[in-house]
Amino acid sequence: MKKVVFFKDIKKFSEALEYFDIDSFEGRQIPLKLHMGEKKNKYFLKPDFVKQIIDELKKRKIEPYLFDTTVAYPGLRNSKTGYKKLAEIHGFSKLGCDIIIDDTGIKTEIEEHVYEVATHIAESTHIFALSHVKGHIATGMGGAIKNFGMGGVTKETKRKMHHGSRPIFNQEKCTYCGECSEVCFFNAISVNGNNWDLDMDSCFGCGVCVNNCNYDALKHKDLDFQKTLVYAAKACVQNKNVLYFNDVNRIAKSCDCHPYAGPIIAPDIGYLLSDDPVAIDKASLDLIYEQKKDVFEKENKISPFKQIKYGEEVGLGSSSYKLIKF
Numbered sequence: 001m002k003k004v005v006f007f008k009d010i011k012k013f014s015e016a017l018e019y020f021d022i023d024s025f026e027g028r029q030i031p032l033k034l035h036m037g038e039k040k041n042k043y044f045l046k047p048d049f050v051k052q053i054i055d056e057l058k059k060r061k062i063e064p065y066l067f068d069t070t071v072a073y074p075g076l077r078n079s080k081t082g083y084k085k086l087a088e089i090h091g092f093s094k095l096g097c098d099i100i101i102d103d104t105g106i107k108t109e110i111e112e113h114v115y116e117v118a119t120h121i122a123e124s125t126h127i128f129a130l131s132h133v134k135g136h137i138a139t140g141m142g143g144a145i146k147n148f149g150m151g152g153v154t155k156e157t158k159r160k161m162h163h164g165s166r167p168i169f170n171q172e173k174c175t176y177c178g179e180c181s182e183v184c185f186f187n188a189i190s191v192n193g194n195n196w197d198l199d200m201d202s203c204f205g206c207g208v209c210v211n212n213c214n215y216d217a218l219k220h221k222d223l224d225f226q227k228t229l230v231y232a233a234k235a236c237v238q239n240k241n242v243l244y245f246n247d248v249n250r251i252a253k254s255c256d257c258h259p260y261a262g263p264i265i266a267p268d269i270g271y272l273l274s275d276d277p278v279a280i281d282k283a284s285l286d287l288i289y290e291q292k293k294d295v296f297e298k299e300n301k302i303s304p305f306k307q308i309k310y311g312e313e314v315g316l317g318s319s320s321y322k323l324i325k326f
């Protein structure tokens with residue numbers, strides 16, 4: 001059973017670290033893997049908060065640098081220089097750490113699928129992952145698994161993962177009930193009478209339509225989005241020492257990549273720390289659901305527990321955990 005430490009006051013962070021093998025990080029330069037915010041998003045981890053994490057790591061003779069990867073969609077975060085500029089605008093350049101944005105990767109195969117893991121992640125033995133837990137339109141919830149599964153790979157791989165989750169339509173099974181069209185946040189599907197149509201330019205490749213078709217009339221082109229996410233996360237973190245910190249507060253409907261991430265949908269929970277990405281995300285979900293049952297299914301029409309199940313199946317981590325509260 002994996003350990004997950006839960007605390008509500010960030011001042012307890014130092015104490016929480018003692019439950020894990022933090023000594024093995026000493027004397028190393030390590031990536032602090034985090035999302036430094038989309039333009040206009042209100043909920044991403046703020047520099048003043050991140051500074052408290054950095055200060056504690058530095059006290060322990062660990063040298064973190066702020067790290068993330070470029071994204072596949074247009075905007076400042078699409079390029080290394082653009083993302084660095086946005087990180088500076090958001091105040092991350094004042095933390096006394098280098099900011100490194102990766103755009104290159106090293107091919108890694110998981111379950112016969114190839115992922116380009118960001119070079120700095122692939123070449124690190126020790127990583128500290130700082131994840132903001134919130135809703136997500138394609139995965140229900142995004143936490144530690146998603147921080148690597150999408151955030152740890154190159155934009156070419158990100159694009160490929162989304163394309164592989166697009167729907168393939170089976171006319172013979174379709175009842176033209178319209179459910180897929182209802183649940184598509186991107187209005188990519190239209191169902192009129194006995195006519196089903198997909199607008200490829202609008203399709204984001206989230207796979208939510210496939211997961212909501214009750215007649216087996218839709219299949220993923222390649223893989224369920226949450227499955228490919230889990231495989232990509234495994235490609236990033238396998239055989240490494242990774243500590244995962246989840247900030248389970250400001251739980252919005254949508255993710256930090258979204259300029260308008262929607263309303264807050266659950267109360268603030270606190271902070272979690274673990275050395276297992278599946279355990280920490282499962283514990284985060286359980287704590288949120290104690291307060292607001294099935295909130296992500298209700299808001300985003302998809303169960304985030306799929307990533308937990310796939311994560312366990314592929315050996316990314318364990319869903320059994322012992323919660324240590326203080």
Ligand code: SF4
Nearest residue numbers: 174175177178180213
């Ligand atoms: S949800 Fe399935 S059965 Fe209903 S219209 Fe869409 S593809 Fe057809």
Ligand code: SF4
Nearest residue numbers: 184203204206207209
């Ligand atoms: S994969 Fe997502 S964006 Fe594409 S049609 Fe289905 S629900 Fe819409």
